[in-house]
Amino acid sequence: MQAECLSGRTVVITGASRGIGAATAEHLARQGAYVILACPSSTQGRAAAARVHSLVRSARVESVVCDLACLSRVREAAGEITVLAGGRLDLLINNAGVAALPSTRSANGYEMHFAVNHLGHFALTGHLLPALLNTLEPRVVNVSSVLHWLGRRTDRPHAPRRYHRWAAYFDSKLANLHFTHGLATWARDRRLPLRAVAAHPGLVNSSLGSSALHADGRHVEARLLKAMQERWHSPSDAAWSLVRAATDPHLASGDFVGPGGRGECSGPPVPVRAARRARDVHAIERLWHLSQELAAHPFPSAVPPSRRDT
Numbered sequence: 314m315q316a317e318c319l320s321g322r323t324v325v326i327t328g329a330s331r332g333i334g335a336a337t338a339e340h341l342a343r344q345g346a347y348v349i350l351a352c353p354s355s356t357q358g359r360a361a362a363a364r365v366h367s368l369v370r371s372a373r374v375e376s377v378v379c380d381l382a383c384l385s386r387v388r389e390a391a392g393e394i395t396v397l398a399g400g401r402l403d404l405l406i407n408n409a410g411v412a413a414l415p416s417t418r419s420a421n422g423y424e425m426h427f428a429v430n431h432l433g434h435f436a437l438t439g440h441l442l443p444a445l446l447n448t449l450e451p452r453v454v455n456v457s458s459v460l461h462w463l464g465r466r467t468d469r470p471h472a473p474r475r476y477h478r479w480a481a482y483f484d485s486k487l488a489n490l491h492f493t494h495g496l497a498t499w500a501r502d503r504r505l506p507l508r509a510v511a512a513h514p515g516l517v518n519s520s521l522g523s524s525a526l527h528a529d530g531r532h533v534e535a536r537l538l539k540a541m542q543e544r545w546h547s548p549s550d551a552a553w554s555l556v557r558a559a560t561d562p563h564l565a566s567g568d569f570v571g572p573g574g575r576g577e578c579s580g581p582p583v584p585v586r587a588a589r590r591a592r593d594v595h596a597i598e599r600l601w602h603l604s605q606e607l608a609a610h611p612f613p614s615a616v617p618p619s620r621r622d623t
């Protein structure tokens with residue numbers, strides 16, 4: 314897929330109401346893609362679509378309600394997306410995220426970082442497979458973080474007794490990489506042309522984490538985070554890592570893209586290294602099987618024969 318010409322390509326971006334997702338939607342719309350914004354609130358989704366429209370007059374953009382914290386809603390959203398996309402989806406960018414939440418459970422009873430940042434995206438990807446496999450070079454981009462280096466375990470769908478809000482986030486960002494490798498293997502084993510690529514945006518001045526800290530009465534931590542965030546790069550600059558992961562034809566399944574500047578905090582996007590733990594095949598398999606079970610097996614073990622040899 315060429316970065317400069319996405320005309321005729323259909324893209325879905327989760328968490329596109331603000332931050333890096335909204336900026337990525339704008340970049341891809343400028344390049345001619347038909348962009349579907351998957352957002353948890355219809356009001357925010359419509360506002361985000363209107364914003365892209367006001368910035369890119371020629372943009373073809375729609376929004377769909379998709380609450381990743383609820384698996385039945387994810388399934389419904391995938392159905393709506395498939396209809397809007399006319400059954401053909403070139404690119405799915407799993408970007409939405411939450412951070413630093415107090416111990417909270419999703420609609421299905423799972424720890425919220427695990428549920429939104431990983432499991433909802435796992436289910437969405439599985440439900441969108443038929444539409445993805447209906448295009449020639451389908452690609453899934455999972456948005457992780459440099460903080461995945463601090464992740465330890467990804468097979469804990471429930472909060473441990475000694476819950477730590479940031480540890481839960483780190484683990485979920487490691488899960489994004491385990492899912493990327495799991496999906497790459499799943500597609501390769503079935504000789505499918507689907508590419509799974511990961512990206513991280515560096516350190517970004519967005520609202521990630523600060524609203525959760527404020528809501529929990531952690532004003533000092535929230536102010537400290539906001540003060541740090543003001544020195545970080547903009548969502549618009551950060552979005553280039555996602556755009557490259559989504560469009561660079563030379564990237565292979567399992568590749569990871571992030572900003573190339575010092576400490577991978579900012580700068581133009583380049584292929585980057587992930588922690589060794591991100592490639593632990595046993596951990597990848599454990600997360601894959603666990604997610605399949607929790608999300609009621611969105612990934613079929615068999616694939617339609619017509620797609621096997623493409």
Ligand SMILES: NC(=O)c1ccc[n+]([C@@H]2O[C@H](COP(=O)([O-])OP(=O)(O)OC[C@H]3O[C@@H](n4cnc5c(N)ncnc54)[C@H](OP(=O)(O)O)[C@@H]3O)[C@@H](O)[C@H]2O)c1
Nearest residue numbers: 328330331332333380381382409410458516517519520521
């Ligand atoms: N900011 C950073 O420095 C940084 C660094 C590394 C990685 N990242 C990653 O980049 C991604 C985007 O983060 P950001 O900084 O742009 O954060 P953000 O500004 O807080 O945006 C997060 C997005 O996720 C959506 N979201 C939250 N809960 C959701 C749910 N249950 N279902 C569906 N969507 C939901 C939000 O929708 P609403 O607005 O409607 O709630 C929002 O659009 C995340 O995966 C994050 O982990 C960020």
